[in-house]
Amino acid sequence: MTLELVTGNHAAGYALSVAGEANRGARGAACGIYPITPQTEIVEFVAKYPFSKGRVIAVESEHSAMGVSIGASMAGARAFTASSSNGLAYMTENIMVAGFYRLPIVLAAVNRTLGPPWNIWADQGDTLYLRDFPWIQLYCETNQEVLDSTLLAFRLAEDRRILLPVMVVMDAFILSHTQMETELPEQELVDRYLPPLSLPHELNLNRPTTVGGLTWPRETMSQRIEVDEAMERVPAVYEEHRASFKQIFGRDPGAAVSTFETEDAESVLVTSGTIASTALEVVRGRRAAGEKIGMVKMKMFRPFPGDRLLDACPHVRKFGVLDRDYAAGLGGVWWHDLRATLQGPRDGAMVQNYLTGVCGGDVTPAMINEVIDDLLARRSAGKPVWKGIDK
Amino acid sequence: MTTSIELEKSPIACSEECLIRPGNTNCGGCGMSVGLNLLSRALAKAGQRCELVIPACCGIVTAGGYPTTGYSVPVLASTFAASPAFASGVAAVRDLNNEPQQVICWAGDGGTYDIGMATLSAAAERNENFIYICYDNEIYGNTGGQRSSATPVGAKTTTTPSGKIESKKDIMAIMAAHRIPYAATLSAAHPEDFLRKLDTGLHMNGFRFFLIHSPCPTGWKSEPAESIELVRLAVSSGLFPVYEVFDGWRYRINIKPTGADPVEYYRRQNRFPIDAMDLDAIRKHASASNERLARLAAVFPVAN
Numbered sequence: 267m268t269l270e271l272v273t274g275n276h277a278a279g280y281a282l283s284v285a286g287e288a289n290r291g292a293r294g295a296a297c298g299i300y301p302i303t304p305q306t307e308i309v310e311f312v313a314k315y316p317f318s319k320g321r322v323i324a325v326e327s328e329h330s331a332m333g334v335s336i337g338a339s340m341a342g343a344r345a346f347t348a349s350s351s352n353g354l355a356y357m358t359e360n361i362m363v364a365g366f367y368r369l370p371i372v373l374a375a376v377n378r379t380l381g382p383p384w385n386i387w388a389d390q391g392d393t394l395y396l397r398d399f400p401w402i403q404l405y406c407e408t409n410q411e412v413l414d415s416t417l418l419a420f421r422l423a424e425d426r427r428i429l430l431p432v433m434v435v436m437d438a439f440i441l442s443h444t445q446m447e448t449e450l451p452e453q454e455l456v457d458r459y460l461p462p463l464s465l466p467h468e469l470n471l472n473r474p475t476t477v478g479g480l481t482w483p484r485e486t487m488s489q490r491i492e493v494d495e496a497m498e499r500v501p502a503v504y505e506e507h508r509a510s511f512k513q514i515f516g517r518d519p520g521a522a523v524s525t526f527e528t529e530d531a532e533s534v535l536v537t538s539g540t541i542a543s544t545a546l547e548v549v550r551g552r553r554a555a556g557e558k559i560g561m562v563k564m565k566m567f568r569p570f571p572g573d574r575l576l577d578a579c580p581h582v583r584k585f586g587v588l589d590r591d592y593a594a595g596l597g598g599v600w601w602h603d604l605r606a607t608l609q610g611p612r613d614g615a616m617v618q619n620y621l622t623g624v625c626g627g628d629v630t631p632a633m634i635n636e637v638i639d640d641l642l643a644r645r646s647a648g649k650p651v652w653k654g655i656d657k
Numbered sequence: 658m659t660t661s662i663e664l665e666k667s668p669i670a671c672s673e674e675c676l677i678r679p680g681n682t683n684c685g686g687c688g689m690s691v692g693l694n695l696l697s698r699a700l701a702k703a704g705q706r707c708e709l710v711i712p713a714c715c716g717i718v719t720a721g722g723y724p725t726t727g728y729s730v731p732v733l734a735s736t737f738a739a740s741p742a743f744a745s746g747v748a749a750v751r752d753l754n755n756e757p758q759q760v761i762c763w764a765g766d767g768g769t770y771d772i773g774m775a776t777l778s779a780a781a782e783r784n785e786n787f788i789y790i791c792y793d794n795e796i797y798g799n800t801g802g803q804r805s806s807a808t809p810v811g812a813k814t815t816t817t818p819s820g821k822i823e824s825k826k827d828i829m830a831i832m833a834a835h836r837i838p839y840a841a842t843l844s845a846a847h848p849e850d851f852l853r854k855l856d857t858g859l860h861m862n863g864f865r866f867f868l869i870h871s872p873c874p875t876g877w878k879s880e881p882a883e884s885i886e887l888v889r890l891a892v893s894s895g896l897f898p899v900y901e902v903f904d905g906w907r908y909r910i911n912i913k914p915t916g917a918d919p920v921e922y923y924r925r926q927n928r929f930p931i932d933a934m935d936l937d938a939i940r941k942h943a944s945a946s947n948e949r950l951a952r953l954a955a956v957f958p959v960a961n
Contacts, residue, residue, distance in 0.1 A: 294753040296746055321749040326779035330742035333735065333776070337710070337746020340733055343753065345746070359736050469708055469731045469747065471758055476720035476727075478734030485723050 272448045274441030275304070277409040278374040278434065279311025281416035282346045284456045285372070286312075286320050292462035293342035294319035298334025300327060302353035303386050304438045305376040309348050328353040332360035332371075339369040340477065342468040344420065346371060350438070351378035351392045358396065364431045365400030366489070367477065368467065368496075370423030371431040372416060373401075377539070377590075378438040379625045387626020388437040390539065391591040394567070394599040400493045402432040402500055403567040405538045407520075409446040412436050414511065414519035415565075417451075417459060421507040424463050427499050435567075437590075438626070440540045451515055459514045497569040504566070522566035523574040527553055531560030533584040533641055536575075536604060538564045541588055541622065541629050548634040559638060564600065572607030584616045586641040589650075590623045597621070597650035619650035627654040674701040676709075681719050681727040686881025688871030688888065689715055689792040691845045693763075696790070699855035700759070706730065707759040708747060710787075712740040712773060714765035715798050738772045740764050741780035741789060748787040759859065760787040766807035767797045770826050781835040781864045788858055788865045791828070794873035802876045809896075811923070811934040814876075820930050824942070829868060829902070836905035838863040844870050844899050846889035850911050854901055870897045878927030887925060894919035895943040898950050901959070908954040914947055 272280070286295030295317055299309035313322050320343075323334050331347045339345035349357055354375060364371050379389035393403060404419065406412045412434060419432035436442055467477070481489070501522055511519045526546055528534055537545045542563040549561040560582070562575060579585075585608070589598025596602055601619035608615050620637045623629040633653050640651065676697040677683075683690045693716075700707055709732045711717045717734050721727045735743040740762045748760040769777060769791040777789065796814055797803040804814040806826040813820050832840045838861050841854040858865040870891055872884035879887060891897035895914035902908050920936060923929040 293750055296749045296753065298742060298746065319753055321753060323745055323749060323783065323785075325742060325745070325783075326775055329736075330739060330745075330776050330779060333739035333742025334746040334749070336735075337733065337743040337748075338750050339746070340743075341747045341750035343746075343750040360739060360742075363736055469733060471706055471708065471731060474726060474728060474730050474732070476717075476723075476732040476734065479717060479720040479723060479726065479732070481723040 269447055269449050271445040272409060272450070273307065273443055273445050274409045274412050274436045275307035275376070275443065276311060277413040277448050278348065278416055278436070279308040280450055281413045282308070282348070282372065282374060283312055283315035284451070284453055285417060285420045285460055286344050286346065287315070287317055287453060288457045288460040289344035289463050290318040292464070295345070296321045296323070296334070296338035296343040297345050297347050298323050298325045298331035299347055300325055300331040300349070300353065302328070302350050304378055304442045305348045305350040305374065308374050328357035329360055332357045332364060335371050336360060336364050336367065336369060339371050339465070340367065340469055342463065342465050344463050345369070346373065348374035348376070350376040351380055354392045354396065355380060361396060361401065362399050368429040369431055370420065370429060370463070370465070372419045372423060373431065373433045374416060375433050375435045376438050376442045377435060385625055386438065388440055388623065389590055389625050390435070393433060393435050394591050396433070397568055397599065400430055400497070401568060402430055403435060404432065404565055405435045405567060406441065406565070407540055407542045407563065409441055409448045410517070411520055412441060413448055413450070414515070414517060417456060418507055418511055418519045420460055422500070422504055425503055425507070426466065427503055428496050430493070430496055437540045449517065455514055459511065500569050501566070501571055501574065520565050522571045523578060524563045524565065525578040526550070526561040528560035528562060528579045528582065530558065531579065531582055532558045533586065534560040534562050534579055534582050535637065536562045536564060536585055536587045536600065538567070538600060539590065541590060544629055544631060545588065545634050548631050548638065552638055557642065570603050570607065575607065576611055582615065584641055584644070585618070586637055587617060587619050588622045588637065589619060590629070592621055592624050601650065616644065616647045618644060618647045620653055621650050622653045676729055677719060678727050678729055681721060683715070683719055684875055684881070686872060686874040686884035688794060688845055688869065688873065688884060692790070692792050692843070692869045692871060695845065695848060695851050696855060699852050699859060702852070703856055703859040705757070705759055705859055707761045708733070710735050710740050710744040710747060710760065710762045712764050712768040713737040713799070714768050716763045716765065716792070718799060737768055738776050740768060740773060741776045741785070744787045745780050745783070745785045748785055752786055762787065762789040764789070764791055765798065766791060766793040766795060767805045769793070770806045770828055778835065781832060781837050781866065784837065784863045786862055786864070788867070790867045790869065792869045792871040794871045794876060795825070796873060796876040798873050798876050810939065811930070812928045813930060814928070820933060832866045833902045833905040837866060838904060839901070840866040840905070841901035842868045842870070842897065842899050844888050844892050844897060844912070846885050846892055847899060847912050850899060854911070876928065879925055883925060887922060890917065890922040893917040894922055895947045896922060898947055900950055900954070903959055907957050907959045908950065909959040910950060910954050919943060
């Protein structure tokens with residue numbers, strides 16, 4: 267295992283490539299790729315990779331990039347791609363198909379503000395808006411977490427109890443273009459972690475079925491229920507593959523929900539992505555000063571691990587949710603899902619939304635301190651609070 | 658009283674060689690169904706099998722409702738615009754694993770001329786190793802008959818209620834311009850030529866494109882029993898040139914027009930408001946198109 271200084275894009279590109287290479291003893295790897303800032307380096311990495319048994323097809327659009335990966339996956343190969351922002355929007359129809367076809371495709375997604383106007387900086391709106399499709403979504407805080415989560419994503423996606431595609435998500439530039447010390451595992455270790463892919467519903471000449479043809483309402487509903495049951499299984503199966511990851515690589519790829527001093531906290535900040543790093547430093551300081559505050563980092567967004575969050579925060583009465591996204595007419599998406607989770611099991615808890623770093627603005631320690639001051643002083647929740655701008 | 662039919666002896670008996678099985682709900686006189694049967698015969702003669710990739714079109718309706726399938730081979734339904742992308746992925750993995758079966762896109766004109774144009778162009782430019790067959794009924798048939806860019810000038814559709822003003826897109830010229838190994842037009846009125854050219858394509862590698870003139874009685878407002886006669890008239894009057902192009906460069910006319918007047922073709926289809934159409938302009942256009950092709954075939958002939 268070698269420790270190198272690499273960008274988040276490099277980490278994702280490396281992980282996709284070695285995962286694809288690990289399937290060389292089976293049906294190989296194949297994928298469609300298309301560039302968009304800030305993920306382009308990921309697909310460049312994949313395009314340069316000397317696969318023993320693989321084909322990387324540089325296509326004409328994100329829609330086709332996912333289309334090629336769907337065809338490759340359906341034919342039994344390990345398939346993946348990467349995209350960002352409007353590219354994800356353009357890819358959306360086939361993103362949906364990959365999920366409903368139950369294909370174990372891994373998508374490296376770099377969060378970039380959806381346009382217009384033209385903006386290349388970090389905002390989670392481009393992946394959060396895909397929340398209603400049958401995809402697992404994992405958000406990352408470091409380049410190591412990007413690499414580890416990508417490898418884990420294949421294991422999780424290909425598990426026959428799951429068979430759902432996985433999106434591994436990172437912030438534009440803050441991770442994608444920033445070098446961090448990252449352990450790049452050797453192929454041999456990856457081979458041990460990722461068994462050859464065997465897709466139960468692979469196209470088969472001796473079993474002529476029409477994949478995706480007409481189904482009646484009852485049968486279609488059954489298919490949705492199967493997705494729902496697979497989603498229900500995800501948190502437990504994730505833990506299994508997290509444990510085996512630790513055994514093979516000697517590192518923890520991260521929990522679905524990780525916490526800092528939440529056991530006795532009365533107030534917590536709920537964060538995701540790189541905002542978690544900044545928030546943790548501030549929360550640690552306020553804790554040291556005697557304030558009963560904790561922090562939650564949400565890695566898993568779909569399925570929404572609400573139970574785990576509740577279990578980790580037994581005494582919390584005030585939740586401050588930091589969203590680097592804005593759903594028009596609503597507020598933050600994480601906030602919305604958390605409010606739904608708390609209703610019933612935690613009626614009476616206060617849930618306040620802070621829109622921080624939306625459209626790529628910096629989220630500074632000073633801003634986090636303002637958020638904490640506001641949260642602690644509040645007696646009731648109000649509308650989402652826009653931070654980083656004078657309204 | 659009921660009569661039981663021994664399936665093996667019935668006229669609709671189906672062998673493994675038959676791509677579409679009995680019991681499908683396709684319309685009488687449907688050119689697509691004839692095309693699928695001719696494709697079955699070509700595959701059987703070549704001793705080959707196939708996997709189909711089908712976007713939204715009557716071809717995917719042919720499969721029928723889950724869990725049955727109207728096809729005897731695996732079918733992957735693609736999104737409307739993306740059948741060449743899906744097929745690129747399937748064909749890539751087939752080639753990585755040295756498997757012999759053909760990957761064939763089976764798509765209508767909407768999925769080919771319109772929404773799938775960019776995807777088709779890109780797969781052709783990459784010279785992906787699969788066959789693309791467009792059965793062109795010159796209309797969005799599934800949705801009840803709207804214009805596509807394959808709809809001929811003059812034709813009434815639900816979105817061109819007074820007749821289409823624009824000419825039909827020349828998809829063969831577009832595909833030839835990609836310099837793909839093989840492109841050919843197919844007419845069900847000339848099955849020997851149809852089968853011969855499919856066989857040519859089945860024995861080549863790279864991107865192969867076929868265009869079938871596919872009658873649609875529902876959309877064409879024509880008699881189902883006259884479907885083959887109609888496409889024969891389209892060939893004899895020069896409205897549908899039957900030819901093949903190798904490497905986008907060398908041309909061969911397979912069936913020469915006889916100089917028949919196209920008026921008969923139009924008269925037999927109620928989609929054409931024949932009294933309001935400029936038939937002279939249509940005759941001139943067809944004549945010029947065929948002359949252009951004849952010259953190309955003379956100057957850039959197929960080497961024997």
